Amino acid sequence: MAILEIKGVTKSFGGVKAVEDVSVNVEENTLLGIIGPNGSGKTTLVNIITGFIKPDKGSVFFKGKELIGLPPYTITNLGIGRAFQMVKPFFHLPAFKNLIVPLSSKRVRSTSGGGYGDKDAIALDILEEVGFERDSSVPYKTASVLPHGYLKRLELARLISLKSEIFILDELFSGLSIAEVTSILPIIEKILFEGNTVIMIEHRLKELFRIANKVIVFNFGRIIKEGAPKEILEDEEVKKAYLGVEV
Amino acid sequence: MKNRENYRKERIDRCIKARSDDIYALSSYKEMWYLIFPRVVPIIGIAILAYFLPLYWKKVVITTCIFAMLAVSWDFLSSCGLLSLGQALFFGIGSYTAGCLNHYFHFPIYLTIPIATICGGFISTILLLPVIRLRGIYFAMVTLILPLMLARGIEATHVFGGNEGITGLSPFPNVWVELTFIIAGMWAALFALRRFISSDYGLIFVSIRDNDRATMASGINIYAFKAQALFIGSSICAFCGAFMTHLYMFTGIPVFTMEFSILPIAASAIGGIGTLAGPLLGAFILVPLSEILREFGSLRVVFYGLVLVVCVVALPEGIFHYLSRKYNEMERWVRLE
Numbered sequence: 113m114a115i116l117e118i119k120g121v122t123k124s125f126g127g128v129k130a131v132e133d134v135s136v137n138v139e140e141n142t143l144l145g146i147i148g149p150n151g152s153g154k155t156t157l158v159n160i161i162t163g164f165i166k167p168d169k170g171s172v173f174f175k176g177k178e179l180i181g182l183p184p185y186t187i188t189n190l191g192i193g194r195a196f197q198m199v200k201p202f203f204h205l206p207a208f209k210n211l212i213v214p215l216s217s218k219r220v221r222s223t224s225g226g227g228y229g230d231k232d233a234i235a236l237d238i239l240e241e242v243g244f245e246r247d248s249s250v251p252y253k254t255a256s257v258l259p260h261g262y263l264k265r266l267e268l269a270r271l272i273s274l275k276s277e278i279f280i281l282d283e284l285f286s287g288l289s290i291a292e293v294t295s296i297l298p299i300i301e302k303i304l305f306e307g308n309t310v311i312m313i314e315h316r317l318k319e320l321f322r323i324a325n326k327v328i329v330f331n332f333g334r335i336i337k338e339g340a341p342k343e344i345l346e347d348e349e350v351k352k353a354y355l356g357v358e359v
Numbered sequence: 360m361k362n363r364e365n366y367r368k369e370r371i372d373r374c375i376k377a378r379s380d381d382i383y384a385l386s387s388y389k390e391m392w393y394l395i396f397p398r399v400v401p402i403i404g405i406a407i408l409a410y411f412l413p414l415y416w417k418k419v420v421i422t423t424c425i426f427a428m429l430a431v432s433w434d435f436l437s438s439c440g441l442l443s444l445g446q447a448l449f450f451g452i453g454s455y456t457a458g459c460l461n462h463y464f465h466f467p468i469y470l471t472i473p474i475a476t477i478c479g480g481f482i483s484t485i486l487l488l489p490v491i492r493l494r495g496i497y498f499a500m501v502t503l504i505l506p507l508m509l510a511r512g513i514e515a516t517h518v519f520g521g522n523e524g525i526t527g528l529s530p531f532p533n534v535w536v537e538l539t540f541i542i543a544g545m546w547a548a549l550f551a552l553r554r555f556i557s558s559d560y561g562l563i564f565v566s567i568r569d570n571d572r573a574t575m576a577s578g579i580n581i582y583a584f585k586a587q588a589l590f591i592g593s594s595i596c597a598f599c600g601a602f603m604t605h606l607y608m609f610t611g612i613p614v615f616t617m618e619f620s621i622l623p624i625a626a627s628a629i630g631g632i633g634t635l636a637g638p639l640l641g642a643f644i645l646v647p648l649s650e651i652l653r654e655f656g657s658l659r660v661v662f663y664g665l666v667l668v669v670c671v672v673a674l675p676e677g678i679f680h681y682l683s684r685k686y687n688e689m690e691r692w693v694r695l696e
């Protein structure tokens with residue numbers, strides 16, 4: 113059985129059909145890539161899965177449990193973590209204190225026990241995992257002064273500290289240099305290796321196609337193509353939707 | 360003045376220095392003094408002031424402390440993403456609770472104040488619970504309108520003494536008790552909240568203001584936390600209301616006036632939002648200032664407004680932010696080798 117089943121999800125904003133009758137099955141421990149032109153409804157689908165937006169129609173099942181109607185924090189506590197396309201750190205807090213918030217969630221407190229005690233050491237470990245230099249001052253800096261690349265890593269660190277089972281990464285690589293992307297890719301591979309499921313929305317097709325098991329293509333809120341990376345690459349309709357984009 | 364040619368300006372951050380090597384801080388009297396000084400001086404200063412001032416100004420100190428607590432509570436709520444335009448609501452509910460308990464049930468002061476503090480916080484939270492999902496200005500609108508509604512409601516239905524309010528409530532034994540009680544309450548609220556908000560648990564409240572969506576995506580039920588923040592913030596105001604009730608031996612519709620909502624915001628704005636101590640400082644500037652300006656008659660409001668504008672324009676970050684930066688970031692001239 114698929115770990116995540118999306119069935120006939122539809123959502124319109126005024127006259128705009130942002131997502132229209134979308135159905136996808138996400139198999140456990142695979143990496144699903146979602147691509148599509150700007151404004152094709154990818155982020156809206158993520159918002160529906162994670163409870164930030166209620167769809168007009170359709171259902172989403174996580175391990176057979178209906179998610180529609182649950183608030184975002186409950187869905188997060190079930191094990192679905194999402195990184196925001198627009199980074200959303202807690203600007204007033206130091207980087208490592210940013211992770212105290214997910215580490216205080218019901219999910220983490222019930223699995224690893226303990227109350228609200230000293231979690232700084234765990235936070236620093238996770239930050240090191242995503243590439244914050246441990247012995248430098250970077251993990252202690254206020255999030256508002258951190259460069260964009262670190263804020264993207266912080267988004268990833270939040271999902272890791274939540275012990276998520278499904279990682280939804282909304283354009284994690286946007287605005288990053290090739291070097292930074294190359295250094296984050298192994299972290300995602302490790303997340304997969306540990307048995308988790310990853311859904312990646314990306315405009316960086318080259319990197320995505322290298323690690324994806326399956327790719328779906330969005331256009332105008334609909335899935336126009338679904339298949340293995342290689343099939344997608346050769347598809348004429350996809351090329352047309354992505355006109356001018358070198359793959 | 361030194362001959363500057365052989366000197367270079369050095370800037371050291373004393374805050375980081377004293378914090379990062381804490382063993383040093385503990386072993387050196389100088390560094391210990393550096394940490395204790397800004398806390399001890401205001402505490403002793405206000406105590407001495409309150410002791411020596413004439414009776415009229417003692418009363419001013421008491422009023423100032425009340426507004427300072429309202430301001431600290433406002434700042435705490437805003438630190439948790441709850442923009443309140445209705446401190447008067449919490450204040451008034453505390454006042455009426457204490458007044459009613461004292462008048463109808465003859466509860467003594469030492470019972471009415473604690474009960475009114477807890478119940479006031481509880482009632483305020485319940486009242487605002489239905490709108491806790493509203494954000495920013497929408498939440499603020501409701502807090503603004505509720506005290507006005509309660510006041511008009513009491514006026515129309517004549518409950519709790521109606522327009523005349525309830526008079527003849529138990530007073531405090533003497534002015535010393537009043538002073539000690541409110542000053543101790545104020546410091547307790549300030550230091551407890553400052554400690555709370557920097558704890559791992561309190562951090563979650565700050566994260567809600569920074570970004571409520573990211574807090575939800577971190578698996579935190581933000582509405583439960585906002586309700587807790589509301590309870591804490593409104594309890595503090597309810598305490599002030601209950602205290603004032605016994606101070607003036609009266610409770611009535613005036614406890615819902617806008618002044619209790621607006622002055623805390625002005626105090627926070629000039630003192631420094633988000634510091635908790637700043638709003639307290641702001642109240643200690645604005646309330647006595649308003650007393651001093653009394654002799655100017657109608658011009659009082661003009662001067663008062665002028666001071667407010669000058670403060671906000673000259674130090675938009677707030678006086679407390681400015682002072683703490685200057686205090687922590689000491690510059691000195693060092694001789695070049």
Ligand SMILES: Nc1ncnc2c1ncn2[C@@H]1O[C@H](COP(=O)(O)OP(=O)(O)OP(=O)(O)O)[C@@H](O)[C@H]1O
Nearest residue numbers: 125128130148149150151152153154155156157197
């Ligand atoms: N909250 C909203 N209110 C109104 N319209 C919205 C809202 N969110 C998204 N839309 C519209 O829905 C459509 C899909 O937007 P969405 O953000 O899901 O696209 P996307 O595929 O994530 O694009 P991008 O690649 O630029 O991130 C767009 O036309 C957008 O304008």
Ligand SMILES: [Mg+2]
Nearest residue numbers: 154155156197
């Ligand atoms: Mg998007």
